[in-house]
Amino acid sequence: MPELAEVEYYRRKWLPAVGRSVTEVHVHAGSRVFRDLDANQLSGLEGASLEHSEGHGKQMIFRFGRSHWLGVHLGMTGSTSMQPVGYQPARHDHLVLVLKKGGALVFTDPRMFGRIRYSKCPDLPEWWRRLTPAVTSPGFTRARFDAFLDRRGKAPIKAVLLMQEGFPGVGNWMADEILWRARIHPATPAGQIGPRKRAELHARTVDVAHDALRVIGNDWSTPPDDWLFNHRWKDGGRCPRSGRPLRRAPIGGRTTCWSPSWQVYRGKS
DNA sequence: CTATTTGTTTATCC
DNA sequence: AGGATAAACAAATA
Numbered sequence: 001m002p003e004l005a006e007v008e009y010y011r012r013k014w015l016p017a018v019g020r021s022v023t024e025v026h027v028h029a030g031s032r033v034f035r036d037l038d039a040n041q042l043s044g045l046e047g048a049s050l051e052h053s054e055g056h057g058k059q060m061i062f063r064f065g066r067s068h069w070l071g072v073h074l075g076m077t078g079s080t081s082m083q084p085v086g087y088q089p090a091r092h093d094h095l096v097l098v099l100k101k102g103g104a105l106v107f108t109d110p111r112m113f114g115r116i117r118y119s120k121c122p123d124l125p126e127w128w129r130r131l132t133p134a135v136t137s138p139g140f141t142r143a144r145f146d147a148f149l150d151r152r153g154k155a156p157i158k159a160v161l162l163m164q165e166g167f168p169g170v171g172n173w174m175a176d177e178i179l180w181r182a183r184i185h186p187a188t189p190a191g192q193i194g195p196r197k198r199a200e201l202h203a204r205t206v207d208v209a210h211d212a213l214r215v216i217g218n219d220w221s222t223p224p225d226d227w228l229f230n231h232r233w234k235d236g237g238r239c240p241r242s243g244r245p246l247r248r249a250p251i252g253g254r255t256t257c258w259s260p261s262w263q264v265y266r267g268k269s
Numbered sequence: 270c271t272a273t274t275t276g277t278t279t280a281t282c283c
Numbered sequence: 284a285g286g287a288t289a290a291a292c293a294a295a296t297a
Contacts, residue, residue, distance in 0.1 A: 003275055032292075076276050111293050113276055155287060172275045253288070
């Protein structure tokens with residue numbers, strides 16, 4: 001479920017706990033969400049208080065005390081929540097941080113594609129520092145964008161937009177929305193897109209990220225009907241711009257929705 | 270029972 | 284060697 005804006009929405013769920021300390025750590029040890037991490041290490045959070053948090057693409061990081069870093073990735077079905085006093089962990093809760101003045105921070109994920117990271121170190125951990133520039137940051141330059149597209153020149157642009165090292169936070173619906181706004185056919189090989197269309201694609205990527213954060217990131221509002229978003233999963237859905245039927249098919253390994261009458265550009269020029 | 274899912278990693282193919 | 288693609292992961296839902 002979560003892409004850039006949904007991740008921001010969930011990250012905020014834990015922010016009311018800033019300044020409060022952890023009294024107990026409950027883990028579902030051995031759960032896939034911990035991967036190579038020994039979940040027992042998380043007991044290091046006991047006694048530390050939540051101090052700071054950042055989001056980046058689909059990743060979030062929470063600092064406890066001065067040197068405890070907790071990373072959360074929601075995968076496909078993960079979510080974070082803050083629960084009231086006396087909360088009883090549910091079946092798919094993998095991490096529960098009980099807070100000193102009551103309540104708990106919870107990470108839940110039925111499918112376990114999500115991931116919890118933990119590091120104890122003075123500075124930002126390596127897995128956070130190596131992230132590439134956010135699409136909403138000044139570091140997301142045309143030069144970097146061009147180099148990335150050229151390097152993945154044979155892959156369909158839809159697949160390239162989903163690559164987190166180039167477009168952190170972009171997921172399936174955002175990629176479709178970006179391509180629809182830029183009027184580029186999703187199967188277009190990335191290297192076949194000419195400079196004018198690249199400028200369009202770069203700009204629309206930034207727009208969709210900002211729009212998604214504004215609309216979904218705060219309170220998960222429903223986007224307006226002039227986005228592709230509201231039409232993409234409906235059978236018989238129509239393009240808000242051309243009024244013609246939308247199409248769905250797997251491209252780049254993922255179900256893709258586009259407007260054949262609107263997204264006519266297929267490369268070159 | 271089958272097909273679907275807004276994600277990532279690994280294996281395999283080219 | 285490095286990029287492209289498919290499979291695997293696991294569970295809920297339609």
